[in-house]
Amino acid sequence: MKRKLRKTLNLIKxxxxxxxxxxxxxILLMRWxxxxxxxxxxxxxxxxWNITQQRTWKDWDQISDNIKIAVIAAxxxxxxxxxxxxFKAINRALIHNQKNQKMIxxxxxxxxxxxxIFLWPSRSWIRKGFESWFTVWIEVLWSKQRTLEIYLNSVEWGEGIFGIEAASRHYFNVSASQLTPHQASLLAATLPNPRKWNPANPNDRIQKKAEWIRQQMTNLGGKNYLKQLN
Structure with missing residues (x-):
C-alpha cells in the first residue's frame, strides 16, 4: 500500500x-x-455549432487608442x-456581495x-485558482500593452463576435483603427453582458454608461494614459 501511495503521489507531482x-x-510564447x-x-x-464566429486579429498600432482607453475606463x-x-476592488466586491443578491x-x-484564453467560463474556486496562476505569469512575462492587445482581440462582443475588429465592423461598419470616442464608449459599455446589449442600438442604460465612460476616459488623461503601458 505504501508503495502504491508513493507511486500515486509521484505521478501527481x-x-x-x-x-x-x-x-x-x-504564456511565454504568446509574448510574441x-x-x-x-x-x-x-x-x-x-x-x-450553427453560429459562425467572426474574429480578425489586429496588432496594437491597428487599433484605435479610443477603444484602448475606453475598456480601461470601463x-x-x-x-x-x-x-x-x-485588491481594493476585490474588497469592495466582497462587501457588496455579502449585502446584496445581485453579485458584482x-x-x-x-x-x-x-x-x-486559457480556462473554462464557469464560477468556482478551482477555476479561480487556475486563473490566479495564469494571471501572475501573464503579469511577469507580458507587458501591459501586450495584455491589452490580446484582450481586445479576444473579448466577446456579441453572439459569435470576438475581438475589436469584428465588433467594429459588425456594429459600426468601420475598422478598429477608425473607432471614435463615442463608438468606443458604447462598445465598452456593453462588456458586462455583450450578448444582451447592442452598442449600435443602445438603450438608456447603455447610453448613460457610455457617457460615464467618456468622462472617465478624460479623467484618466485620455490617450496619454496609454504611455504608461509601454
Missing part, C-alpha cells in the same frame, strides 16, 4: 509540474505569437498600476485574459 511548465511555456483563439470561443462553438482603471489583481465581480483585464 509529475502532472502538477508538467502543467506548470507547459502553462508558463505557452498571437493566440489562434480562446477557450471561450471553443466553449461557445460547442454550445452553438473595466480596470488601475490597469497600469496593479500586478494582475485590484472585480476581475482585472489581466484576469479576464487569463480566463478567456
Amino acid at each position: 509529475k502532472i502538477i509540474l508538467g502543467f506548470m511548465l507547459v502553462s508558463v511555456f505557452l 505569437f498571437n493566440p489562434f483563439g480562446s477557450m471561450l470561443m471553443v466553449e461557445r462553438k460547442i454550445a452553438h 473595466e480596470d482603471q488601475h490597469f497600469a498600476d496593479h500586478w494582475g489583481f485590484d 465581480g472585480a476581475s482585472t483585464i489581466t484576469q479576464q485574459v487569463a480566463k478567456n
Whole structure:
C-alpha cells in the first residue's frame, strides 16, 4: 500500500509540474505569437455549432487608442498600476456581495485574459485558482500593452463576435483603427453582458454608461494614459 501511495503521489507531482511548465511555456510564447483563439470561443462553438464566429486579429498600432482607453475606463482603471489583481476592488466586491443578491465581480483585464484564453467560463474556486496562476505569469512575462492587445482581440462582443475588429465592423461598419470616442464608449459599455446589449442600438442604460465612460476616459488623461503601458 505504501508503495502504491508513493507511486500515486509521484505521478501527481509529475502532472502538477508538467502543467506548470507547459502553462508558463505557452504564456511565454504568446509574448510574441498571437493566440489562434480562446477557450471561450471553443466553449461557445460547442454550445452553438450553427453560429459562425467572426474574429480578425489586429496588432496594437491597428487599433484605435479610443477603444484602448475606453475598456480601461470601463473595466480596470488601475490597469497600469496593479500586478494582475485590484485588491481594493476585490474588497469592495466582497462587501457588496455579502449585502446584496445581485453579485458584482472585480476581475482585472489581466484576469479576464487569463480566463478567456486559457480556462473554462464557469464560477468556482478551482477555476479561480487556475486563473490566479495564469494571471501572475501573464503579469511577469507580458507587458501591459501586450495584455491589452490580446484582450481586445479576444473579448466577446456579441453572439459569435470576438475581438475589436469584428465588433467594429459588425456594429459600426468601420475598422478598429477608425473607432471614435463615442463608438468606443458604447462598445465598452456593453462588456458586462455583450450578448444582451447592442452598442449600435443602445438603450438608456447603455447610453448613460457610455457617457460615464467618456468622462472617465478624460479623467484618466485620455490617450496619454496609454504611455504608461509601454
